[in-house]
Amino acid sequence: MDIVIITFLCAAILLYFLLGGADFGAGIIELFTSSKNRSKTRKTMYHAIGPVWEANHMWLIIAIVILFVAFPKIYTTMSVYLHIPLAIMLIGIIARGTAFVFRHYDAVKDQMQEVYNKIFIYSSFITPLFLGIIAGSLISGKIDNRADNFADAYVFGWLNWFSVAVGLFTVALCGFLAAIYLIGESKEAEDKKRFIKKAEFMNVAAVLFGAMVFGSAYLEEVPLVDWVLKNPVGLASIVLASLSLILLWYLLIKGKTKILRLLAGFQVTMILVAISFAHFPNFIRLKNGDAISLYETIAPIKTVNTLGWALLLGSVLILPFLGYLFYKFQQKEE
Amino acid sequence: MDDFLAARSQMALSLGFHIIYACIGMVMPFFMAVSHFKWLKTNNEVYKNLTKAWSKGVAIFFATGAVSGTMLSFELGLLWPNFMEHAGPIFGMPFSLEGTAFFIEAIALGFFLYGWDKLNKWFHWFTGVVVGVSGLASGILVVAANAWMNSPAGFDYVDGKYINIDPIAAMFNKAWFTQALHMCLAAFTATGFAVAGVHALMILRKQNQDFHYKAFKIAAVFATIGALLQPISGDISAKDVAQRQPAKLAAMEALYKTEKPAPLLIGGIVNEKKKEVNYAIEIPGALSFLAHGDFNAEVKGLDKIPENEHPPVAITHYAFQLMVGIGSFLVLLSLMYFFVLWRNKSVLNKRWLLKIFVFAIPLGYIALEAGWVVTEVGRQPWIIYGIMRTKDAVTPMPGIAWSFYLFTAIYASLSVIVIALLYRQIKMVPTLYSGSIKSPTTKAN
Numbered sequence: 001m002d003i004v005i006i007t008f009l010c011a012a013i014l015l016y017f018l019l020g021g022a023d024f025g026a027g028i029i030e031l032f033t034s035s036k037n038r039s040k041t042r043k044t045m046y047h048a049i050g051p052v053w054e055a056n057h058m059w060l061i062i063a064i065v066i067l068f069v070a071f072p073k074i075y076t077t078m079s080v081y082l083h084i085p086l087a088i089m090l091i092g093i094i095a096r097g098t099a100f101v102f103r104h105y106d107a108v109k110d111q112m113q114e115v116y117n118k119i120f121i122y123s124s125f126i127t128p129l130f131l132g133i134i135a136g137s138l139i140s141g142k143i144d145n146r147a148d149n150f151a152d153a154y155v156f157g158w159l160n161w162f163s164v165a166v167g168l169f170t171v172a173l174c175g176f177l178a179a180i181y182l183i184g185e186s187k188e189a190e191d192k193k194r195f196i197k198k199a200e201f202m203n204v205a206a207v208l209f210g211a212m213v214f215g216s217a218y219l220e221e222v223p224l225v226d227w228v229l230k231n232p233v234g235l236a237s238i239v240l241a242s243l244s245l246i247l248l249w250y251l252l253i254k255g256k257t258k259i260l261r262l263l264a265g266f267q268v269t270m271i272l273v274a275i276s277f278a279h280f281p282n283f284i285r286l287k288n289g290d291a292i293s294l295y296e297t298i299a300p301i302k303t304v305n306t307l308g309w310a311l312l313l314g315s316v317l318i319l320p321f322l323g324y325l326f327y328k329f330q331q332k333e334e
Numbered sequence: 335m336d337d338f339l340a341a342r343s344q345m346a347l348s349l350g351f352h353i354i355y356a357c358i359g360m361v362m363p364f365f366m367a368v369s370h371f372k373w374l375k376t377n378n379e380v381y382k383n384l385t386k387a388w389s390k391g392v393a394i395f396f397a398t399g400a401v402s403g404t405m406l407s408f409e410l411g412l413l414w415p416n417f418m419e420h421a422g423p424i425f426g427m428p429f430s431l432e433g434t435a436f437f438i439e440a441i442a443l444g445f446f447l448y449g450w451d452k453l454n455k456w457f458h459w460f461t462g463v464v465v466g467v468s469g470l471a472s473g474i475l476v477v478a479a480n481a482w483m484n485s486p487a488g489f490d491y492v493d494g495k496y497i498n499i500d501p502i503a504a505m506f507n508k509a510w511f512t513q514a515l516h517m518c519l520a521a522f523t524a525t526g527f528a529v530a531g532v533h534a535l536m537i538l539r540k541q542n543q544d545f546h547y548k549a550f551k552i553a554a555v556f557a558t559i560g561a562l563l564q565p566i567s568g569d570i571s572a573k574d575v576a577q578r579q580p581a582k583l584a585a586m587e588a589l590y591k592t593e594k595p596a597p598l599l600i601g602g603i604v605n606e607k608k609k610e611v612n613y614a615i616e617i618p619g620a621l622s623f624l625a626h627g628d629f630n631a632e633v634k635g636l637d638k639i640p641e642n643e644h645p646p647v648a649i650t651h652y653a654f655q656l657m658v659g660i661g662s663f664l665v666l667l668s669l670m671y672f673f674v675l676w677r678n679k680s681v682l683n684k685r686w687l688l689k690i691f692v693f694a695i696p697l698g699y700i701a702l703e704a705g706w707v708v709t710e711v712g713r714q715p716w717i718i719y720g721i722m723r724t725k726d727a728v729t730p731m732p733g734i735a736w737s738f739y740l741f742t743a744i745y746a747s748l749s750v751i752v753i754a755l756l757y758r759q760i761k762m763v764p765t766l767y768s769g770s771i772k773s774p775t776t777k778a779n
């Protein structure tokens with residue numbers, strides 16, 4: 001059952017990154033769209049993500065529930081030492097989720113719309129930035145659980161070049177995923193062109209920030225290069241990700257939307273695998289060199305078994321229903 | 335404000351905020367399903383418009399409920415890491431099942447809101463029912479988790495270690511059923527009266543009477559039945575509390591001295607220093623009966639409980655009085671409503687009754703929040719009753735007060751916006767659904 005739970009945890013994180021990420025990305029794209037095209041972009045976007053929007057964000061809740069039931073030590077360590085970025089991320093989630101719905105359901109369309117838009121756009125940027133910062137901090141080895149002053153314990157664990165670089169990289173990836181997704185959703189050739197442009201722009205940004213992640217890893221002595229280059233799986237995935245980049249640009253120019261989506265998803269998955277495989281099952285690396293591992297801190301066997309069954313049962317109920325939702329609202333309306 | 339107090343206040347605020355949205359999210363789908371069903375059966379456009387109008391409200395509340403719930407699942411760790419480290423694996427079972435229920439709810443909501451004219455009409459209706467049922471299931475599950483904090487089960491506590499963990503036994507702890515029953519009824523009562531009251535107000539203003547009267551009737555049925563059942567369920571809860579948490583019961587009734595038979599106090603001012611209650615009306619023997627079903631039974635007072643395990647008496651007592659007071663008032667209102675219905679079948683021209691319904695808009699929610707204060711404050715100083723003290727669970731991070739101020743500001747502004755949005759929705763009813771305007775004298779059944 002350990003394996004089942006860890007698989008679900010990884011899957012939930014990955015799916016949140018891909019689906020929730022595309023969803024954040026939609027707001028990021030709005031941020032980088034000139035104001036004259038904004039309302040059009042917004043329409044396409046609402047149409048594409050409206051129906052699946054609540055469901056996309058459930059993956060985060062699933063991941064967090066798995067963490068606190070089965071890996072309480074990891075959940076509490078994060079909660080204590082990354083309190084500040086978690087709180088900021090939560091504010092982002094609150095602001096974004098409510099602004100998105102409010103702007104759609106406000107019965108009177110007046111200047112409040114602009115306020116909702118602003119909140120939505122900026123929180124779409126802040127939230128993945130901090131998600132990335134949190135993810136970066138977990139593996140950076142900067143979290144200091146023996147610190148005796150506020151700044152070392154609660155601030156510098158996450159406020160460092162490496163974590164921030166991972167945060168920016170995450171933002172770019174989200175924007176990229178959303179642009180690729182929206183290419184397939186747009187009906188007019190002109191829209192399509194705009195989203196292709198955006199995808200190219202975000203892709204370049206992602207590559208640049210990716211380089212920045214490596215640079216800062218070097219500065220901050222995070223053994224990222226070792227994980228990626230000295231580990232066969234890490235190496236293979238980074239090579240695959242880079243190769244698929246070439247294919248991706250080719251497809252982008254050709255405008256093949258269906259395969260593009262799969263490929264973009266594949267790329268992001270490979271990047272996540274490359275970064276995390278080498279230190280798996282360590283989930284949090286601490287400053288004093290210790291690590292908190294998934295296997296070592298797992299909950300007692302009975303908890304693990306019941307959770308495992310609950311997850312399996314849940315997915316039997318959820319997956320067909322969810323698949324049908326995506327299928328039903330994918331069909332193009334005339 | 336010290337950090338411990340700030341953490342408790344932030345938790346209470348977040349839960350108090352979430353619970354309102356959650357209750358609306360779990361009850362409104364049932365109202366919608368009834369109205370939707372009537373539309374499918376009668377083809378009366380008014381019901382379709384009503385379903386659509388309600389569903390917009392639900393979308394707003396659902397989103398707010400979902401983000402505040404996401405917030406809570408992090409907050410448990412952000413504020414109470416020590417509690418979660420030990421409790422997570424024990425009481426996590428309901429939360430993981432709840433995850434499934436939420437997920438189904440979110441998917442079904444996607445179908446329901448975006449499925450008009452796209453899905454088979456009965457499948458569409460069914461997705462609405464699924465939203466309600468899975469919302470209700472989430473509510474029951476999360477209350478089971480809370481009940482575990484009142485009545486810990488499913489583990490052995492030996493030398494400060496939590497061993498022999500059994501998550502299923504933890505979920506079916508002694509308190510889960512009474513609490514979940516009472517909570518669900520409260521959700522229907524509170525939301526029912528709030529919705530019925532808003533529509534009563536619109537009827538009084540003579541706007542779209544047919545539309546609002548249909549809405550009023552659906553909400554009022556749920557509200558009144560819930561209100562009539564609530565005292566029965568509350569009585570079961572009280573007997574249950576007397577068994578498992580005598581300190582909480584004593585605080586609810588501000589019973590400082592053990593008595594046999596014990597009187598029930600109505601009103602009164604608690605003096606926590608002198609440990610006495612002044613100016614209260616006493617009903618002899620009534621507390622003995624409520625707590626143990628026997629007018630002569632002994633009821634344990636706070637004198638039998640070590641001083642450092644006393645909950646705050648005044649807050650618990652006032653909150654309990656408030657809940658029961660409102661509960662009794664709502665029972666009266668429900669009886670009046672049924673009486674009028676029985677006499678002449680329509681309340682449309684009974685303006686005084688409609689006015690009372692308008693007055694009752696916030697009451698259910700006030701009682702609901704008060705009830706939670708009874709449960710939670712009455713459990714103090716324990717976070718896990720008898721096992722872990724709340725002050726030992728709080729995060730070591732200093733400066734929580736700032737976080738409390740920040741989140742208070744956020745919740746306050748969200749509440750303002752949501753109220754403004756609802757106001758706008760209601761104001762737009764005549765323009766959006768103008769087909770449904772009928773002359774004020776139309777009798778709708």
Ligand code: HDD
Binds near residue numbers: 521567572664706709
């Ligand atoms: C509409 C809301 C509402 C109304 C009218 C009432 N209650 Fe209530 N009550 C709640 C809403 C509520 C609640 C918010 O739902 C609580 C908090 C926790 C729980 O399980 O239910 C609660 C808790 C609660 C408890 C504590 C249970 C525990 O700690 O386990 C008792 C003893 C009662 N109630 C008793 C009553 C009585 C005798 C009522 C008589 C009229 C009553 N309630 C009306």
Ligand code: HEM
Binds near residue numbers: 058353395
């Ligand atoms: C008595 C207290 C509670 C009740 C009755 C309750 C009930 C509900 C319900 C019915 C929903 C569905 C949202 C809607 O329809 O608007 C919901 C959402 C949620 N609740 Fe609560 N809840 C309670 C407390 C909590 C607590 C303590 C947590 C966290 C630990 C929590 C976590 C969540 C989450 C994560 C969601 C969002 C799920 C979504 O996106 O639909 N809730 N809650």
Ligand code: HEM
Binds near residue numbers: 352711
């Ligand atoms: C929606 C209903 C709820 C409301 C309005 C509510 C209200 C409160 C209040 C007023 C406090 C502060 C008690 C004090 O400081 O004296 C509190 C504390 C707390 N509640 Fe609840 N509560 C609710 C449901 C829940 C649920 C479902 C859970 C968990 C499963 C929960 C977990 C906690 C925790 C962990 C604390 C902090 C520790 C403590 O003060 O005991 N609550 N809540």
